[in-house]
Amino acid sequence: MTTQSTSVLKMLQEIAAKEVDMAAEALAKSIKFAEEAKAKQDMLSGYRQDYVNNLNKILVEGMGTEAYQNFYQFFAKLDQAISGQQQAVDIANQKVQVNRQLWQESQRKKLSYEVLLKRSDKRELKVEQKKDQKMMDEYATRITRPRHSS
Secondary structure, eight states, X not given: OHHHXXXXXXXXXXXXXXHHHHHHHHHHHHHHHHHHHHHHXXXXXXXXXXXXXXXXXXXXXXXXXXXXXXXXXXXXXXXXHHHHHHHHHHHHHXXXXXXXXXXXXXXXXXXXXXXXXXXXXXXHHHHHHHHHHHHHHHHHHHHHSOOOOO
């Protein structure tokens, strides 16, 4: 009975280990995606800052109304892209949090099975030691018992 429960625990622990691996892989992918989304947002923000600097230089020299309106429209579209990218970053960060929680839960589950396995192994060892001790006691009793001749 104990051996059967140990084999079941080992199987569950192996399944949990696979779940941990899959959760870790999903977490790594979501972290990479979030980093890429943030890098894209930073690039867009940097691009916008470059255009602001260019606009300021041009304004010092003088700029026509039509050119200013074109810049203004361009900034509106760029700000919209940055806002959309911020949403993508937020969603990616939320996915990282979810995947981190799933990984932590699967890790706890795996560790729980490992603890149960260790306990089961200790119980089995105690049972084996008791059997061995009983056999040794019986053997010692037989050896020390005086033999009667018939």
